[in-house]
Amino acid sequence: MRSPFSKQPPPLHWMPLDNAAKIYPAARRPNWTNVYRLSADLSEPVDVPTLQSALGTVVRRFPSMAARLRRGVFWYYLQELSAPPTVREEACYPLTYMSKAEARRCALRVIVYKNRVAVEIFHSLTDGNGALVFLKTLLAEYLERRYGVTVPATHGVLDRHDRPAPEELEDSFQKYSGALPASRREHTAWHLSGTPEQGAFLNLTCLHLPADATLAKAHEYGVSVTALLCAVMMMALQRWQAEVVPLRKKRKPVRVLIPVNLRRLYGSRTLRNFVMYTTPEILPQLGDYEFEEICRIVKSQMGLDITPKQMSMKIAVNVNSERLMAVRVMPLFIKNIVMKIIFNTVGECKSCLSLSNLGMVQLPEEMRPYVRRFDFILGVQASAPYNCGVLAYDNTIYVNFIRNICESPLERHFYEVLRELGLPVTAESNQREEDDDVLRELRR
Numbered sequence: 001m002r003s004p005f006s007k008q009p010p011p012l013h014w015m016p017l018d019n020a021a022k023i024y025p026a027a028r029r030p031n032w033t034n035v036y037r038l039s040a041d042l043s044e045p046v047d048v049p050t051l052q053s054a055l056g057t058v059v060r061r062f063p064s065m066a067a068r069l070r071r072g073v074f075w076y077y078l079q080e081l082s083a084p085p086t087v088r089e090e091a092c093y094p095l096t097y098m099s100k101a102e103a104r105r106c107a108l109r110v111i112v113y114k115n116r117v118a119v120e121i122f123h124s125l126t127d128g129n130g131a132l133v134f135l136k137t138l139l140a141e142y143l144e145r146r147y148g149v150t151v152p153a154t155h156g157v158l159d160r161h162d163r164p165a166p167e168e169l170e171d172s173f174q175k176y177s178g179a180l181p182a183s184r185r186e187h188t189a190w191h192l193s194g195t196p197e198q199g200a201f202l203n204l205t206c207l208h209l210p211a212d213a214t215l216a217k218a219h220e221y222g223v224s225v226t227a228l229l230c231a232v233m234m235m236a237l238q239r240w241q242a243e244v245v246p247l248r249k250k251r252k253p254v255r256v257l258i259p260v261n262l263r264r265l266y267g268s269r270t271l272r273n274f275v276m277y278t279t280p281e282i283l284p285q286l287g288d289y290e291f292e293e294i295c296r297i298v299k300s301q302m303g304l305d306i307t308p309k310q311m312s313m314k315i316a317v318n319v320n321s322e323r324l325m326a327v328r329v330m331p332l333f334i335k336n337i338v339m340k341i342i343f344n345t346v347g348e349c350k351s352c353l354s355l356s357n358l359g360m361v362q363l364p365e366e367m368r369p370y371v372r373r374f375d376f377i378l379g380v381q382a383s384a385p386y387n388c389g390v391l392a393y394d395n396t397i398y399v400n401f402i403r404n405i406c407e408s409p410l411e412r413h414f415y416e417v418l419r420e421l422g423l424p425v426t427a428e429s430n431q432r433e434e435d436d437d438v439l440r441e442l443r444r
Helices: 018-026 048-061 100-105 129-149 211-220 225-244 263-268 289-304 306-321 334-345 410-421 437-442
Strands: 015-016 035-042 067-071 076-080 107-112 116-122 203-211 254-261 275-278 351-359 371-377 386-393 396-403 426-429
Touching: 018 334, 035 129, 048 107, 067 100, 100 371, 116 129, 116 306, 129 351, 203 211, 203 410, 211 225, 225 254, 225 289, 225 351, 225 386, 225 410, 263 306, 275 289, 275 306, 289 306, 306 410, 371 386, 371 396, 396 410
Parallel strands: 254 351, 351 386
Antiparallel strands: 015 076, 035 116, 035 371, 067 076, 107 116, 203 396, 203 426, 254 275, 386 396
């Protein structure tokens, strides 16, 4: 099959960043870019030339992801690539720094390591839900070429030869913005800290949970799996803070940011960013919270937040600011200064970390024999040393902790809470066992 790039390419298309994407180029700094990873482990080693050929076909289906980040006078924008990116070999650890120069060439990486295919994406291109559609579609094209199977366009796999629909490229934030904006006012959450790793090394710990047992436990407490994991995280954070801040009156709110996929809420088909958030919290100054109590708090706060009307108010906060004439005509270098200040004031400091759950990964039956596992890894926050990405596949939930500090207290407390709930949990890490608290605990 001839590559779609073998013919004279049409004029390259450009598109403005969606509303959520605009903050990421402005907020990045020399030691941090908002890049995340989705990966799939296959049943056999990856044939790189075949994957490169498949990528050449698939990128035309995703012009908003196979793109470079360009700088304009008033805003950054995306420009469609003239050729597919080159599949690269894995570095020593995931989510290595993406420089401005690299993002200008291509803000998407496709990486291979033995049986694993990974995509790393600068967050201005899309959110984790859009990236998962891209990865599944790329895998479908690869499996067709490698093994001759026919994979239907179902379960989030798109037809690789269709043109992208206009709805897939829309900025849904503009479409579903409400008339009344929500308030930005929130108390600053407890700030996680530790000993910084040398050389920008990132520690990765993945906990494995049986999906059926975890779902049964969530039903036992009357919550969703996301709410259960959020409650476990908040319990772990409460215990960690009690260790390092013995005086109760000096403790700060424990708040976890949970991204919400708005496509389900509004019926959007966009493949660009379309996520807002809910931030359940507890106040350790008031006393220690029992796990069941935290579950009730998380369930009620998520229930209040995750409605079309409430989310439209949160969308309106950012969209209304973007529509102001004074902002629209402001030169980009001034916008960058203003947005960085806003990000530092009302951004990540309002939560301890993110817990992003992409849910159960569904695949067409034709693909399942060839795919053993999926993983979702967020980058660490700009001002906090931790983040956590979650997804499930084939009755296993993968909880990926990433941190840029030496100590691993959060993983240890999270693991202990899961064991207290009676959930079987195993762990793996990119650290040597003798250096890793969680793995040492498993060997006791």
